[in-house]
Amino acid sequence: xxxxxxxxxxxxxxxxxxxxxxxxxxxxxxxxxxxxxxxxxxxxxxxxxxxxxxxxxxxxxxxxxxxxxxxxxxxxxxxxxxxxxxxxxxxxxxxxxxxxxxxxxxxxxxxxxxxxxxxxxxxxxxxxxxxxxxxxxxxxxxxxxxxxxxxxxxxxxxxxxxxxxxxxxxxxxxxxxxxxxxxxxxxxxxxxxxxxxxxxxxxxxxxxxxxxxxxxxxxxxxxxxxxxxxxxxxxxxxxxxxxxxxxxxxxxxxxxxxxxxxxxxxxxxxxxxxxxxxxxxxxxxxxxxxxxxxxxxxxxxxxxxxxxxxxxxxxxxxxxxxxxxxxxxxxxxxxxxxxxxxxxxxxxxxxxxxxxxxxxxxxxxxxxxxxxxxxxxxxxxxxxxxxxxxxxxxxxxxxxxxxxxxxxxxxxxxxxxxxxxxxxxxxxxxxxxxxxxxxxxxxxxxxxxxxxxxxxxxxxxxxxxxxxxxxxxxxxxxxxxxxxxxxxxxxxxxxxxxxxxxxxxxxxxxxxxxxxxxxxxxxxxxxxxxxxxxxxxxxxxxxxx
Amino acid sequence: xxxxxxxxxxxxxxxxxxxxxxxxxxxxxxxxxxxxxxxxxxxxxxxxxxxxxxxxxxxxxxxxxxxxxxxxxxxxxxxxxxxxxxxxxxxxxxxxxxxxxxxxxxxxxxxxxxxxxxxxxxxxxxxxxx
Amino acid sequence: xxxxxxxxxxxxxxxxxxxxxxxxxxxxxxxxxxxxxxxxxxxxxxxxxxxxxxxxxxxxxxxxxxxxxxxxxxxxxxxxxxxxxxxxxxxxxxxxxxxxxxxxxxxxxxxxxxxxxxxxxxxxxxxxxxxxxxxxxxxxxxxxxxxxxxxxxxxxxxxxxxxxxxxxxxxxxxxxxxxxxxxxxxxxxxxxxxxxxxxxxxxxxxxxxxxx
Numbered sequence: 001x002x003x004x005x006x007x008x009x010x011x012x013x014x015x016x017x018x019x020x021x022x023x024x025x026x027x028x029x030x031x032x033x034x035x036x037x038x039x040x041x042x043x044x045x046x047x048x049x050x051x052x053x054x055x056x057x058x059x060x061x062x063x064x065x066x067x068x069x070x071x072x073x074x075x076x077x078x079x080x081x082x083x084x085x086x087x088x089x090x091x092x093x094x095x096x097x098x099x100x101x102x103x104x105x106x107x108x109x110x111x112x113x114x115x116x117x118x119x120x121x122x123x124x125x126x127x128x129x130x131x132x133x134x135x136x137x138x139x140x141x142x143x144x145x146x147x148x149x150x151x152x153x154x155x156x157x158x159x160x161x162x163x164x165x166x167x168x169x170x171x172x173x174x175x176x177x178x179x180x181x182x183x184x185x186x187x188x189x190x191x192x193x194x195x196x197x198x199x200x201x202x203x204x205x206x207x208x209x210x211x212x213x214x215x216x217x218x219x220x221x222x223x224x225x226x227x228x229x230x231x232x233x234x235x236x237x238x239x240x241x242x243x244x245x246x247x248x249x250x251x252x253x254x255x256x257x258x259x260x261x262x263x264x265x266x267x268x269x270x271x272x273x274x275x276x277x278x279x280x281x282x283x284x285x286x287x288x289x290x291x292x293x294x295x296x297x298x299x300x301x302x303x304x305x306x307x308x309x310x311x312x313x314x315x316x317x318x319x320x321x322x323x324x325x326x327x328x329x330x331x332x333x334x335x336x337x338x339x340x341x342x343x344x345x346x347x348x349x350x351x352x353x354x355x356x357x358x359x360x361x362x363x364x365x366x367x368x369x370x371x372x373x374x375x376x377x378x379x380x381x382x383x384x385x386x387x388x389x390x391x392x393x394x395x396x397x398x399x400x401x402x403x404x405x406x407x408x409x410x411x412x413x414x415x416x417x418x419x420x421x422x423x424x425x426x427x428x429x430x431x432x433x434x435x436x437x438x439x440x441x442x443x444x445x446x447x448x449x450x451x452x453x454x455x456x457x458x459x460x461x462x463x464x465x466x467x468x469x470x471x472x473x474x475x476x477x478x479x480x481x482x483x484x485x486x487x488x489x490x491x492x493x494x495x496x497x498x499x500x501x502x503x504x505x506x507x508x509x510x511x512x513x514x515x516x517x518x519x520x521x522x523x524x525x526x527x528x529x530x531x532x533x534x535x536x537x538x539x540x541x542x543x544x545x
Numbered sequence: 546x547x548x549x550x551x552x553x554x555x556x557x558x559x560x561x562x563x564x565x566x567x568x569x570x571x572x573x574x575x576x577x578x579x580x581x582x583x584x585x586x587x588x589x590x591x592x593x594x595x596x597x598x599x600x601x602x603x604x605x606x607x608x609x610x611x612x613x614x615x616x617x618x619x620x621x622x623x624x625x626x627x628x629x630x631x632x633x634x635x636x637x638x639x640x641x642x643x644x645x646x647x648x649x650x651x652x653x654x655x656x657x658x659x660x661x662x663x664x665x666x667x668x669x670x671x672x673x674x675x
Numbered sequence: 676x677x678x679x680x681x682x683x684x685x686x687x688x689x690x691x692x693x694x695x696x697x698x699x700x701x702x703x704x705x706x707x708x709x710x711x712x713x714x715x716x717x718x719x720x721x722x723x724x725x726x727x728x729x730x731x732x733x734x735x736x737x738x739x740x741x742x743x744x745x746x747x748x749x750x751x752x753x754x755x756x757x758x759x760x761x762x763x764x765x766x767x768x769x770x771x772x773x774x775x776x777x778x779x780x781x782x783x784x785x786x787x788x789x790x791x792x793x794x795x796x797x798x799x800x801x802x803x804x805x806x807x808x809x810x811x812x813x814x815x816x817x818x819x820x821x822x823x824x825x826x827x828x829x830x831x832x833x834x835x836x837x838x839x840x841x842x843x844x845x846x847x848x849x850x851x852x853x854x855x856x857x858x859x860x861x862x863x864x865x866x867x868x869x870x871x872x873x874x875x876x877x878x879x880x881x882x883x884x885x886x887x
Binding site: 183211215236239240241243244247248251298299301302309310311312313314317318 | 613620621624627628631632634635636637638639640643645
Binding site for chain 2: 705861864
């Protein structure tokens, strides 16, 4: 790993401290665990993306294009499962969350480092079950496993359920670790209202993970037991109730979407400040709206069930409560936008991603409010309108947040910078590819194209073709991104301590950080994101033997 | 040595709590033998809640722990309550045709079997709809 | 005498202790949510099948269930006395109380499995396996299924809790703890108490129904 320029005696950072394979696989260092998770989630991102591209190719023509109907069902199921549980849920918390949380709090590590390592290996174990399931044909139930179909289908459901159950454990343990870290390991000077916003969003996410995931574990366990043992909880033929499954499933899965988006909102809060060189318009508002989303998100699950047959009382209650949760996101969007206003904008890769994030979160969020209107949902439920809505959030917001964070913190994590011109260009390509992929889907859904359908009438074809073209652009763009980032790991220019001239707390230590994060714990008199403060203290290069 | 303040009470407190728990269990058993109609479950759950509170506060030392621990536990109870409440809000007000089979006795004609149950050998192979 | 057990990433022993306690409470919260889903299912089906639940209560063995409740409450007393004794440096008393609690745990499981055996003899099994009457009412079967699911999941947790106490008792007997450091005793004990609390709620749901 030759740095460009003359050989400097670089201080030992966490990457170079020890370099054996075992020192990585058995590490208790939260930074290395973050990097391990990063490698894993990127792999699953590409796997889930591959499933998506295959789906989109199949949908190029109305009848069979490249696969049978049964294979198509398995493909969208696996796309959903891989993207939700193997990418989106862990993505930002286990990677940037793991890496940055202790550093942003002035701590040496998370509260339970061995548990953190266990989280990673449990994730790998769960993923192994899911990969096995894919090899044995996979499930064809959709990622939502609705009963009674999931009880009766001959496809390979059981290993999928086990895999998700195990991955859920990993999620719970990570959340637990972060909650305890935030409560008990803040450095003196970092009070609750002086924590970086990214920490607040990871904290809020961790609360959701801890409260919601056990219910998912339970409901999947019940489906597995009912499949194998013939019990009758969800099967109407045995006195059970299929809507009960949906209640238990969505009690987790709705808060789960906030697990997927809150951390991305944290990334945006950090990068908005860095690239407009301004403090957030209102730190408090963003903190309160984060907690608002985390808690109120639990009150809204029934909006996935408007057509499932639940009572009108519940439908009404959930409709109103779903409107409430949108208010918190709106508060955040106003705050970010007003932060950008009259700021000194610096256009970088992360800036393009945050711009995309703002537009797509707005459209995705507003279509969410539209879907929460029961009368409208009766028309749109189970159509491509819903698919477009959640992809606007999951891809347009969450993935843009992930990519923005990856670029912003790339120097911090790896001590190298990436080529900015290519990054900006690719980010623009991603934004346009995204619009081409998912905007047509709103139109398709509104015209009545159902989701998860293999076959469709001729007059939908042109929109499907447009969507597939966009998906290819997206795929191409993602490949370029990981290409130049991988290149930069080895050949990128060595990063200075604070390449973005940011005021985030994480830039107050070396880049990359030493094994225990700090040689001396920094002085936290200034609040985070405070651009009225002078530059972060520069840490002199120390000669190491 | 800096310590979080610990109330020094003897073992007697714990034995006292145990006696209360035994008494409450006996009470709830006794009430369970009496025909209380619709009040059976609420009273049983209320006594259970009192017992659980004693265990949580004293045996698990929640009174001595940090306030955030109390908040964590209380939150979990509140969220279970939320889940149960809105699930009951569904079952309680559902359109008749969507209710679980046999929910209202009048839905079944007298003498007719509730439904056709399959053989245990069908287990794992999916229900064979006859 | 145990040497200072301060882990390198904590600033003080006090911070480490608070972190351990909060961590265990968060974990217990997840267990509450796990069982909470089943309680929601019970609530839904009891509302849907009130008469059938009363009929299903015929199968319940109230004496065994009540005995088990006393057993668990007493085991909880032994666990808290174990924590109390280690706070007074009495390692072997601590280990003794933990072993007594474990013994009661085994008694609980023994009674439970005897109960399941009796149910099986009568044909009161879950789901498709129920064969008490030729024409069972659906709600009765759902009641039995919920019974097996909830007490079964509880029994699994009971088994884990006994193992946890076993490990802690072994270490206590080896003088690994003292008045300054006894986190595993306290935290392991908290897990045991939660398993007790869950049973406290299961008891009225299944055993305190006056059968018709």
